[in-house]
Amino acid sequence: MAQDRRTRIGRAFVGGIPHARALNLSLVEIGPGRAVIEMPFDAALVGDPEAGVIHGGAVFTLMDTSAGAAVMAHDSAPDGTATLDLRIDYMRSARPGQALRAVAECYHVTRSVAFVRVETRDGDDARPVAVATGAFTLMGGAGS
Amino acid sequence: MSGAVAALEAYRSRVPYLGFLGVRFDLHGSSLTGVLPHRDTAIGNPVPPRLHGGVTAAFLEITSVAELGLALLWAGYDGEGMPPMPKTIDLTVDYLRPGLPQEAYAIARVDRSGRRYASVHVEAWQEDRSRLFAQATGHFLMPSAHG
Numbered sequence: 001m002a003q004d005r006r007t008r009i010g011r012a013f014v015g016g017i018p019h020a021r022a023l024n025l026s027l028v029e030i031g032p033g034r035a036v037i038e039m040p041f042d043a044a045l046v047g048d049p050e051a052g053v054i055h056g057g058a059v060f061t062l063m064d065t066s067a068g069a070a071v072m073a074h075d076s077a078p079d080g081t082a083t084l085d086l087r088i089d090y091m092r093s094a095r096p097g098q099a100l101r102a103v104a105e106c107y108h109v110t111r112s113v114a115f116v117r118v119e120t121r122d123g124d125d126a127r128p129v130a131v132a133t134g135a136f137t138l139m140g141g142a143g144s
Numbered sequence: 145m146s147g148a149v150a151a152l153e154a155y156r157s158r159v160p161y162l163g164f165l166g167v168r169f170d171l172h173g174s175s176l177t178g179v180l181p182h183r184d185t186a187i188g189n190p191v192p193p194r195l196h197g198g199v200t201a202a203f204l205e206i207t208s209v210a211e212l213g214l215a216l217l218w219a220g221y222d223g224e225g226m227p228p229m230p231k232t233i234d235l236t237v238d239y240l241r242p243g244l245p246q247e248a249y250a251i252a253r254v255d256r257s258g259r260r261y262a263s264v265h266v267e268a269w270q271e272d273r274s275r276l277f278a279q280a281t282g283h284f285l286m287p288s289a290h291g
């Protein structure tokens with residue numbers, strides 16, 4: 001798949017999805033089966049008002065969106081994808097005021113299923129805030 | 145029960161993200177249903193419009209936490225500050241059908257709870273209670289003040 005097609009796909013994921021726009025998601029990087037998406041800190045997304053920590057649901061949304069973008073950027077060039085399941089492990093609280101960055105990798109595809117893992121970090125801390133693994137449907141494209 | 149009801153209202157009104165999604169709770173006795181109103185900003189796939197999977201997951205997690213609080217943690221809530229909150233350890237979401245651009249409902253069940261950990265199953269539907277569009281299982285760390 002050509003890089004300009006991947007870039008179009010990545011931009012459509014953050015710009016063409018109403019809820020991604022509501023979270024102000026932005027595309028940082030997109031490559032073969034890989035997407036990096038950032039979510040800026042927003043007080044409206046706080047889940048723990050005493051600590052000022054972003055709600056896990058917003059982190060889940062960031063990771064699901066990144067995973068979908070990674071599937072669409074896979075070399076099998078799918079026409080569409082939907083989440084079958086996604087499991088998220090919350091390692092630690094995100095730091096108040098910091099943007100979150102999710103790195104998603106679509107590491108295996110079959111004719112009809114894509115497998116993805118995602119890690120989310122804040123700042124330059126090596127310890128992830130959350131990791132997720134999921135299975136996604138794969139519609140059309142060169143792989144089917 | 146009144147402490148728990150006040151805590152449920154504090155959870156709904158004091159957590160910004162619940163207001164962002166518009167989540168509210170229906171309570172009939174001790175039976176809790178989470179309600180997710182339709183909002184255009186909750187859409188993922190624009191054509192045809194489908195609920196974003198992340199919003200669905202968040203709604204399932206929020207309803208699970210409310211059920212845990214109501215069933216196990218909030219009876220003694222005195223109205224001061226935030227009630228004690230469980231922390232999500234992990235959440236596995238199954239997407240069974242596309243989420244339609246309309247109101248959604250969820251009911252959670254505590255499958256196991258101990259001093260430190262609880263396991264919850266939660267189901268969500270829209271028009272038909274027998275046709276779930278998503279379900280999830282989560283593990284939660286209970287606040288240390290509890291037990």
